[in-house]
Amino acid sequence: MSYLDTLNPQQLEAVKHTEGPSMVIAGAGSGKTRVLTYRIAYLIERGVDPFNILALTFTNKAAREMKGRIAQIIGDSEAKNISMGTFHSVFARILRHHSDKLGYPSNFTIYDTQDSRSLLKTIIKELKLDDKTYKPNLVHGRISSAKNNLISAAAYEANSDIVTEDRMSGKPRLFEIYKAYEKRCFMAGAMDFDDLLFKTNVLLRDHPDVLHFYQHRFRYILVDEYQDTNYSQYLIVKKLADVFQNICVVGDDAQSIYSFRGANIENILNFKNDYPECVTFKLEQNYRSTKTIVNAANSIIAKNKDQIHKTVWTDNDSGNKIKVIRTLTDNEEGKVISNLIYELKVNEQAANADFAILYRTNAQSRSFEEALRKLNLPYKIYGGLSFYQRKEIKDLLAYFRLTANPNDEEALKRVINYPKRGIGKTTVEKIIVAANQYEVGMWDVLINPGKYPVGLPGATQNKINTFITAIKSYAVDLEKVDAYELAQSIARSSGILKDLYDDKSPEGVARYENIQALLAGIKEFTESVGENETAYLSDFMVDVALLTDADEEKEEDLDKITLMTIHASKGLEFPYVFIVGLEENLFPSQMALNSRSELEEERRLFYVALTRAEKKATLSYATSRYRWGNLITSEPSRFIEEIDTEFLEVNNPTRGSGRSLNQVNLERKVGIPGKKVFSDKQRKLKKIGAADAKPKSGTPANKLDLKVGYNVKHEHFGKGKVVGLEGDPPVKATVFFPKVGNKQLLLKFARLEIVE
């Protein structure tokens, strides 16, 4: 029982209280994950069958990490049997088991956000509605939140409040879109993300035998990040826990940041009402951060009205004050922060992985990328578009999806004319019209031209026949050959591989490599199953829609500076944290200024960001930044002034230090933009510390004034001559290298030197 000795009294109590409902309110950095993992280990040690444990998390990463830690304590073979994962992945698996009860095939497709939006776009067009009034994004959000509140399309239409609301906002036909969307997803054998939870509710509601089975299977239920559950998730958990009531929820209301996704903070605030017997444990000792950081964070969150009272404290050192940095532009912000990181690395012998730059929106990453690249500081960006969302990957996956489920219309539309085979937009539209007319799916129309005539020219019909024959032939192999073999053969015979191979542009090469990486991943998957088993492509496809690239931790990424949104940073910690872009209308986001509750969510987001830091936190803002290509001035975020001044150190690299916080406040309130604009030269002189670390060889070529005919030198290809330029100013160059021939180089990345 030695592992229990490492817990403090509150943690230990929470671990040992195994029977009956309990709630653990865990302040930031208070050892929440430890409590969860030890609790599971403790249960198993006391004789609970891992098979009877359900542990739900919000990210695959959290699930995997926890599983790993449990395996360390109780061993791999036991840990394997725990049902642990994200809500979406756990219930997707259960749904596949019982899909027939809902009228779905077991190999139903999971539509990601892109697929959902694309389908909605199609529907809006078909209904002849204006896509400016009915913006696919907004419509999707509306449908999504309906589903998260368990409102079906029929219930939506029947709900006069909702319908009135839509009519008032000028979108009276929204319910029609929802109905069509629901129907089309069903016909396509597809569920979107929200369906995975919605349909689980339907399954448990309409099939008491299924409910009974899982209620008795999952005798012990644990939910991580309970403050982020939405109604749909809440109800699933409540139903499953109803018999044994051995439910333990862990969360921190102060870190609830997903209400935009339907998360309902009330779930944690009202837990006691649902389970009067509930025992509450508060973990208030922070083991992560310095006193300064903990207290500063407390001073911020105290401004929120809605919260469960708790006092987070720490025994750690006071540590440094929180630096506040002002810069003139977003680009300068990138440079200054990068320089600071360089300095800290040298002075404190820190590793790259000790640093994180956190921002509100993904779009802010650019200036930091550029600056870090110039200093040769390796970094890794999380979020943005993940590996599985890249076009070429989605294209190939669409072939796989279509092979497994020919009714998957989003996949069909994606690949019916990619690579180009002469089946154009008009043809596809005709097919869709016919499909709607006969009330069948597109695939049915394609394979039954006799039954559902479309009236296509013979040549086009032949092309279609070739296409469907190919897909059918893949489908035959679906459970015959292993995943890798089939994947490879599809990639080759579909023409994707050749299409990308023929594209010799740098982007094309990258795409080709991505496809190879995907195939390598499938190969690994194929080899991961036991000797006597075969992994089929459909097995690979089961979870692929739920993966995000944060799940792929590559070895070469181990020692890199982390760039991510604050949302993505939840649950992580770093010795040095930089929270950037602290400006009004950016953070807090201008979308959040309408109501107190939205603003409070932004404040919690800031709280999350600050509490990621172990040793040092730095805040920064720019007085002007580019947005949609034009320069706008911005004021410092109100959150800066909400921190007690005793925790802050305000200095300003571009103007020397010593500005008082009052000046920050003044500027925020009055909105004085950066008063004096320094020229680039002056600014360079003011750079601090290691500002001018030398790039390894050559300068990023987009900083050079290249002209056709110049002789240049490249670190790999040697000397060459510029023979062509694209863009004004140039972004891409064709360079002839005697050794390797013509090469297309993206100037943003290529390091070139001009030589005589």
Added chain:
DNA sequence: CTTGCAATGACTGAT
């Protein structure tokens, strides 16, 4: 049917 160019609107957040 495809291609290439001009016009346009998007930036919260993520399973």
Added chain:
DNA sequence: TCATTGCAAG
């Protein structure tokens, strides 16, 4: 700024 969409010409 960037990616997507609409339109005209081949």
